[in-house]
Amino acid sequence: MLIGGLEAGGTKMVCAVGKENGELIDRTSIPTRMPEETFPGLIAYFRKWEIQALGIGSFGPLDLNRSSASFGSITKTPKPGWSGVNIAGKLREALGVPVGIDTDVNAAVLGEVTWGAAKGCENAIYITVGTGVGVGVYVNGGLVHGLIHPEGGHMLLQKSPEDTYKGCCPFHENCVEGLASGPAIMGRYGKPAKELADRPEVWELEGYYLAQAIANYIMLYSPQKIILWGGVMHQSLLFSIVREKVLKILNGYIYHPLVLEHIDRYIVEPGLGEDPGVLGSIKLGMMELEGN
Ligand code: ADP
């Protein structure tokens, strides 16, 4: 059986086809343009395969309320042309198969608990630190929805007293995305994050903010695994800075050997390389097909 997976991003659409065991058969990438220019390419790609279902992990915010008339839509996004677009509805209509949808980061955490670094965990979170900061939340064996869906990238943080940067989130000055995203680093230092590799103070501060956020997620969701990824995490020394600062902030309070003795196995990179999003999307398609 073949299932389609679509990782819908603001700059590119990663389209893939895979099997129920998580084996990818094919993948391609299409630039995200205006919806009317983008959908024909997506539809043509998935029509080439005999897929039984499609799963979408999309940029958001999304309407994920199944009883809503606009279920499966991107709601209000700064991305021109995409507000109100029912991405799941359009593809369901065009392809005639069941279509499951969730946020890009919820898809990624689902991929990781199904086949990756968090395999078998009942509770896990996936954090991406890139142009934005997104957090996928898997709790008690399911993805968290609710009023909308978690927006952990906008959790508020305590600013470092030495940090004079105002924050780049247009909604909140001191949220994770506002203080620790790639654009925040660029805004604070006037250079892209990649060019600041040899400035230890950049990564100390970055680690301080990410560790605060992670400590909060640990205390709220009690995850058994924390997966950290996104462009900014290509600075691999950040992993050890974050782990050390998480331990310092928790200060022994979360009394579990995985945290206290094996934090290098607790806060980790994805097990699925570049593919947690598309593989998680394939799993979303499978779940839709099976009716759960
Ligand atoms: P997106 O979030 O747009 O999907 P990415 O996860 O690749 O894409 O994140 C892009 C951000 O990551 C940019 O702000 C960029 O400055 C930053 N970035 C990319 N490569 C590196 C690197 N090697 N070191 C630090 N930051 C990086």
Ligand code: ZN
């Ligand atoms: Zn914010």
